Amino acid sequence: MKKILIVITLTLGSLSLTPLQASDAAAGANVFNLRGCVGCHGASGKMPIANYPVVGGKPADFVAAELNKFRTGERKNPIMAPMAASLTDVDVDNLAAYLAAQ
Numbered sequence: 001m002k003k004i005l006i007v008i009t010l011t012l013g014s015l016s017l018t019p020l021q022a023s024d025a026a027a028g029a030n031v032f033n034l035r036g037c038v039g040c041h042g043a044s045g046k047m048p049i050a051n052y053p054v055v056g057g058k059p060a061d062f063v064a065a066e067l068n069k070f071r072t073g074e075r076k077n078p079i080m081a082p083m084a085a086s087l088t089d090v091d092v093d094n095l096a097a098y099l100a101a102q
Protein backbone atom coordinates (compact mmCIF):
# COMPACT_ATOMS: atom_id res chain seq x y z
CA MET A 1 0.00 0.00 0.00
CA LYS A 2 2.77 2.38 0.96
CA LYS A 3 4.50 1.58 -2.34
CA ILE A 4 1.35 2.39 -4.32
CA LEU A 5 0.98 5.71 -2.54
CA ILE A 6 4.56 6.60 -3.36
CA VAL A 7 4.00 5.74 -7.03
CA ILE A 8 0.84 7.86 -7.11
CA THR A 9 2.62 10.75 -5.43
CA LEU A 10 5.51 10.59 -7.88
CA THR A 11 3.14 10.40 -10.83
CA LEU A 12 1.14 13.40 -9.68
CA GLY A 13 4.37 15.26 -8.94
CA SER A 14 5.67 14.82 -12.47
CA LEU A 15 2.31 15.68 -14.01
CA SER A 16 2.33 19.05 -12.30
CA LEU A 17 5.61 19.86 -14.04
CA THR A 18 3.89 19.65 -17.41
CA PRO A 19 2.47 23.03 -18.44
CA LEU A 20 -1.29 22.96 -18.18
CA GLN A 21 -1.64 24.33 -21.67
CA ALA A 22 1.00 24.88 -24.29
CA SER A 23 0.17 27.24 -27.10
CA ASP A 24 -0.30 25.53 -30.41
CA ALA A 25 0.62 27.46 -33.55
CA ALA A 26 -1.06 24.93 -35.86
CA ALA A 27 -4.34 25.33 -33.98
CA GLY A 28 -3.81 29.08 -34.18
CA ALA A 29 -3.48 28.86 -37.96
CA ASN A 30 -6.83 27.06 -38.10
CA VAL A 31 -8.53 29.74 -36.03
CA PHE A 32 -6.92 32.47 -38.13
CA ASN A 33 -8.26 30.97 -41.35
CA LEU A 34 -11.62 29.65 -40.15
CA ARG A 35 -12.64 32.80 -38.25
CA GLY A 36 -11.90 34.97 -41.27
CA CYS A 37 -8.95 36.87 -39.77
CA VAL A 38 -7.16 36.01 -43.00
CA GLY A 39 -9.77 38.01 -44.94
CA CYS A 40 -8.49 41.31 -43.55
CA HIS A 41 -4.98 40.56 -42.31
CA GLY A 42 -4.03 38.44 -45.33
CA ALA A 43 -2.18 35.16 -45.67
CA SER A 44 -0.05 34.56 -42.55
CA GLY A 45 -1.27 37.94 -41.30
CA LYS A 46 1.31 39.59 -43.53
CA MET A 47 -0.55 40.62 -46.63
CA PRO A 48 -3.16 42.95 -45.25
CA ILE A 49 -6.11 43.95 -47.35
CA ALA A 50 -6.51 47.73 -47.69
CA ASN A 51 -5.24 49.50 -44.56
CA TYR A 52 -5.68 46.73 -42.03
CA PRO A 53 -2.58 46.21 -39.90
CA VAL A 54 0.02 43.53 -40.49
CA VAL A 55 -0.23 41.08 -37.59
CA GLY A 56 2.02 38.26 -38.82
CA GLY A 57 5.47 38.37 -37.24
CA LYS A 58 4.39 40.49 -34.28
CA PRO A 59 5.55 39.21 -30.87
CA ALA A 60 3.19 36.70 -29.24
CA ASP A 61 2.90 38.83 -26.09
CA PHE A 62 1.81 41.81 -28.17
CA VAL A 63 -0.77 39.88 -30.19
CA ALA A 64 -2.25 38.26 -27.08
CA ALA A 65 -2.34 41.56 -25.20
CA GLU A 66 -4.06 43.42 -28.05
CA LEU A 67 -6.59 40.64 -28.65
CA ASN A 68 -7.41 40.61 -24.95
CA LYS A 69 -7.85 44.39 -24.99
CA PHE A 70 -10.34 44.05 -27.84
CA ARG A 71 -12.10 41.28 -25.88
CA THR A 72 -12.44 43.37 -22.74
CA GLY A 73 -13.22 46.63 -24.53
CA GLU A 74 -10.06 48.31 -23.25
CA ARG A 75 -9.15 48.83 -26.91
CA LYS A 76 -12.18 49.90 -28.87
CA ASN A 77 -12.63 49.11 -32.53
CA PRO A 78 -15.96 48.34 -34.20
CA ILE A 79 -14.35 45.76 -36.50
CA MET A 80 -12.02 43.93 -34.13
CA ALA A 81 -14.24 43.93 -31.03
CA PRO A 82 -16.75 41.44 -32.45
CA MET A 83 -13.96 39.40 -34.04
CA ALA A 84 -12.18 39.05 -30.71
CA ALA A 85 -15.28 38.65 -28.56
CA SER A 86 -15.85 35.03 -29.52
CA LEU A 87 -12.24 33.95 -29.01
CA THR A 88 -11.39 31.81 -25.99
CA ASP A 89 -8.22 32.20 -23.91
CA VAL A 90 -6.84 29.14 -25.70
CA ASP A 91 -7.65 30.67 -29.12
CA VAL A 92 -5.79 33.84 -28.13
CA ASP A 93 -2.70 31.90 -27.02
CA ASN A 94 -2.73 29.79 -30.17
CA LEU A 95 -3.25 32.79 -32.46
CA ALA A 96 -0.39 34.59 -30.71
CA ALA A 97 1.91 31.58 -31.20
CA TYR A 98 0.91 31.27 -34.85
CA LEU A 99 1.26 34.96 -35.73
CA ALA A 100 4.57 35.33 -33.88
CA ALA A 101 5.96 32.46 -35.94
CA GLN A 102 5.20 34.16 -39.29
Ligand code: HEC
Nearest residue numbers: 035036037039040052053055063066067077079080083095
Ligand atom coordinates in the same frame (compact mmCIF):
# COMPACT_ATOMS: atom_id res chain seq x y z
C1 HEC B 1 -13.07 42.86 -41.14
C2 HEC B 1 -11.63 43.00 -41.05
C3 HEC B 1 -10.90 42.31 -39.90
C4 HEC B 1 -11.01 41.00 -39.52
C5 HEC B 1 -11.90 39.91 -40.10
C6 HEC B 1 -10.06 40.83 -38.42
N1 HEC B 1 -9.39 41.99 -38.18
FE1 HEC B 1 -7.88 42.26 -36.84
N2 HEC B 1 -7.86 44.23 -37.23
C7 HEC B 1 -8.67 44.88 -38.15
C8 HEC B 1 -8.49 46.32 -38.01
C9 HEC B 1 -9.21 47.38 -38.82
C10 HEC B 1 -7.56 46.51 -36.98
C11 HEC B 1 -7.05 47.84 -36.42
C12 HEC B 1 -7.98 48.22 -35.30
C13 HEC B 1 -7.60 49.52 -34.65
O1 HEC B 1 -7.23 50.47 -35.36
O2 HEC B 1 -7.68 49.60 -33.41
C14 HEC B 1 -7.18 45.18 -36.51
C15 HEC B 1 -6.25 44.96 -35.51
C16 HEC B 1 -5.83 43.70 -35.11
C17 HEC B 1 -4.75 43.45 -34.19
C18 HEC B 1 -3.89 44.52 -33.51
C19 HEC B 1 -2.78 44.86 -34.45
C20 HEC B 1 -1.95 46.04 -34.02
O3 HEC B 1 -0.88 46.24 -34.64
O4 HEC B 1 -2.31 46.77 -33.09
C21 HEC B 1 -4.64 42.10 -34.07
C22 HEC B 1 -3.64 41.34 -33.20
C23 HEC B 1 -5.66 41.51 -34.90
N3 HEC B 1 -6.35 42.51 -35.54
C24 HEC B 1 -5.88 40.16 -35.03
C25 HEC B 1 -7.00 39.63 -35.66
C26 HEC B 1 -7.42 38.25 -35.52
C27 HEC B 1 -6.69 37.19 -34.72
C28 HEC B 1 -8.58 38.13 -36.24
C29 HEC B 1 -9.48 36.92 -36.34
C30 HEC B 1 -10.04 36.44 -35.08
C31 HEC B 1 -8.84 39.40 -36.86
N4 HEC B 1 -7.88 40.29 -36.47
C32 HEC B 1 -9.87 39.64 -37.73
C33 HEC B 1 -9.47 44.27 -39.09
C34 HEC B 1 -9.89 42.94 -39.05
